[in-house]
Amino acid sequence: MNLLDRRQRLLAKLPPLDEVLRGSLVERSVRCGKPSCRCASGELHGAVSLSVTHRGGRTEQISLPHELVVSVRKGIAVYWQWWKILEQISAINRDLLRQQRARRGGVEDGKARRGAKSRKRRAPP
């Protein structure tokens, strides 16, 4: 399969973004506080949260009722699926760029290169 076909196939695999979620699921054992509950004698409840770390290190936690865990897990999977495909398409586009460059018979550097400083743009997280 050529690069353009591979790129097209990857684009078709992108899942819908409407439920996308960044973060991870964190499971903890907790006491609910009722003195008569089984957790008072050490049989703790499982509590699940969505944990999201922001730039600068702040962490946000959203505790999840049991019935929301499945859809949150799906949202996180969608996030990583997008990243994976983004990286693969980006790699294909680099190969396409190399092909285009080779077709032109290399870079016309010389003057342009000597004066140019390379600047790196900041990469996304």
Ligand SMILES: [Zn+2]
């Ligand atoms: Zn309890």
